[in-house]
Structure formats: structure tokens, C-alpha cells
Amino acid sequence: MNSNSHRRVNPKIYGSVNRDLDRLFMSHLADLLEHTEPPWTPDPRGEPHPPQSVIGALILKIYYSASYDEIEARLKGMKQFYCKTFNTNRIPTHSVIHRGMKKTMTKFLRKLLERTIQKVEEDRRTAINSSGFTTKESSKWYDIRIGKENQKKEHLKLHLLVDVDSGQLLDVRMTKSEKHDSPVGKAMLKRNWRISSVSGDKAYFSREACTIVAGKNAKPYFKPKENAKRQGKGHPAYWKMMREHEKNPEDWNGSYHVRSFVESAFSSIKKRFGRALSSLKQRLKKRELLLKAICYNIKEALYNSKASDLGTSVHSGE
Numbered sequence: 001m002n003s004n005s006h007r008r009v010n011p012k013i014y015g016s017v018n019r020d021l022d023r024l025f026m027s028h029l030a031d032l033l034e035h036t037e038p039p040w041t042p043d044p045r046g047e048p049h050p051p052q053s054v055i056g057a058l059i060l061k062i063y064y065s066a067s068y069d070e071i072e073a074r075l076k077g078m079k080q081f082y083c084k085t086f087n088t089n090r091i092p093t094h095s096v097i098h099r100g101m102k103k104t105m106t107k108f109l110r111k112l113l114e115r116t117i118q119k120v121e122e123d124r125r126t127a128i129n130s131s132g133f134t135t136k137e138s139s140k141w142y143d144i145r146i147g148k149e150n151q152k153k154e155h156l157k158l159h160l161l162v163d164v165d166s167g168q169l170l171d172v173r174m175t176k177s178e179k180h181d182s183p184v185g186k187a188m189l190k191r192n193w194r195i196s197s198v199s200g201d202k203a204y205f206s207r208e209a210c211t212i213v214a215g216k217n218a219k220p221y222f223k224p225k226e227n228a229k230r231q232g233k234g235h236p237a238y239w240k241m242m243r244e245h246e247k248n249p250e251d252w253n254g255s256y257h258v259r260s261f262v263e264s265a266f267s268s269i270k271k272r273f274g275r276a277l278s279s280l281k282q283r284l285k286k287r288e289l290l291l292k293a294i295c296y297n298i299k300e301a302l303y304n305s306k307a308s309d310l311g312t313s314v315h316s317g318e
Helices: 011-018 021-034 051-063 068-076 079-085 094-103 106-116 140-146 181-189 207-214 236-247 249-273 282-310
Strands: 124-135 155-163 169-176 195-200 219-222
Touching: 011 021, 011 282, 021 051, 021 079, 021 106, 021 282, 051 068, 051 094, 051 282, 068 079, 068 094, 094 282, 106 282, 124 169, 124 181, 124 249, 155 181, 155 249, 155 282, 169 181, 169 282, 181 207, 195 207, 195 249, 207 219, 207 236, 219 236, 219 249, 236 249, 249 282
Parallel strands: 124 195, 195 219
Antiparallel strands: 124 155, 155 169
16 A cells, blocks of 8 residues: 555644644634635624624634534633734624524635635645535434434535645535435546546546546546446546556555545544534535535645745655
8 A cells, every 4th residue: 555545744744833723723714714705794783793703703613613602602712812813803602603604605615615725736646535424413303203312323425535745625525425426526526627646436436537537637546346347438548547457456556545545634524623513404514514624624724834834745754
């Protein structure tokens, strides 16, 4: 297996950023929001909270894995710094932050996610995968109804397209658990990415996916299914990939296994920002997943910026 699949953030970078992570995260977030058009215009009556302040509090709620009450209390403990950073004179209450969740549209969050992506090399090695996030309250009332705990919990799937070398999320999609990965993966790969390769497991394996990747002058590394045939059936990129897999399995698997980096990304997101969704409505659950992705990308951007400042690699062993 390629050693890159077990990469860790350079300890020098990790320590330097994490010693001051909260302040760096908030400052970077405030700068992103300042240069992004807000999703709503505050009512001029009374003393409205600036949208950037409310959205900042909402993202910090995810960053700290806090409830609405908990994030209000935490922000009060850092009031001076928070107010200065987000150019406001007061802390938004838990009810204001909750209303902000409803008003912060998915379209805005996608735009903000794209703004978190720092400029990286044009020829990106990428990997694609999906993982489920459970819903905390999904089965409570059903459990009461049947008189025991239902073992089958509902969950949403988060699909990630990751730039392997920088660790940044290039694209994210949210689907129901029963949605097959393959069509979602093809939709993500059709975007205007300049990539050198894509790695994915059997769920993304298809002739069409190979053709999409080859159309970007990139190489596909999708794990073949056990019953897969070599015939391209009008998809020469698929035939070429299967031939290379059979002819040089060690080299091919070395390139394929960079997909393990996506699993590291999911592990980091779940460990740092929570593996369960607290929202009840479907549209809010999807926004919550996007907020987790935004938090992850800001953290990765801080690591990459520090590595650039120090003139070293963000990952150890490179």
C-alpha cells in the first residue's frame, strides 16, 4: 500500500496551528464571511444582528460540537474577541443563531465552501468516497411506539471529493442512505476540475466514470468488481484501466490506495465535529453536513497556509 494513505499532518505544522487554533479559525472565518455576500438583509428596525455575526456563530456551533445554548454561553466567554472579529457589539442569542440556521440557504453554504478552497496545483490527485452520519433523534418516537430500541438508525450519506495532496474538500454532496454512490460520483467528477487522477472503491466503478475522468486528461483508479469484464464496450478508458490493473497490479494498487486519505478525512470530520446530526428537518440536516465540511476545509486551509509560510510540506514524510 502506498505510504501516502497513512500520512499525518506534519507535527511542526500541527503543533503551530493547534496551539492557537480557535483564534486562527475565527479570524479566517470572519475574513471569508466579510468577502461573501450574506444570504439575507437584516430588518433595519430595532438593533439587528449583522448576518456575518450570526453565520459565524452558527459555524462555530458546529466547530465546537455545541448545542445552541452551549454556543451562546461559549461566545459570551470570549465576547471581546468575538465582537471585534465579527464587527458587532453583542453576542447573538441561541434563538437568533437557531433562526440563522433556517435563513442560511444551502446555496450560500456551497459558495462559502468553495471560498474555503485555497489555490493548489492544477493537476490534482483526487479521491472520492462516502460515509454515513446518523440522526440523533431519528428513531426516538419509533422506539417508544415499539417499546424497545430500534437498531436500524436513519442516516444521511456525505460524499466527498478530496484533493489528496492538500487535504481540501473540492466537492461535497448529501444523499439519503439508499442512494447509490455511482451516479453521485459521476456528477461530482463532471465539474470543471483540473485533475491528474481519481481513486475510488467499487461503489464508483463504471465504464462511464472512467470515460468522464479520461475526458479531463486524468487517470481513473476505480477498484474493479469481482465479476467485471475487460471489454470497454465503447469506453476505451475503462479497457485501458482494466488492462493496467491486470498487467501491473502492484503499481496500480499503489495509486489506487491514495483513496484511503478520504477515510482519514471522514474520521477527522466525525471526531472533531461530530458523527451525528442534531437537526430534525431534512433540509437542515443537509446544511449541517455542509457546515461540517466548511469547518474541516478551514482547518485544512490553516495547515496549508502555515506550511507555505514555513516553506515545508503540510504532511510528514513528503
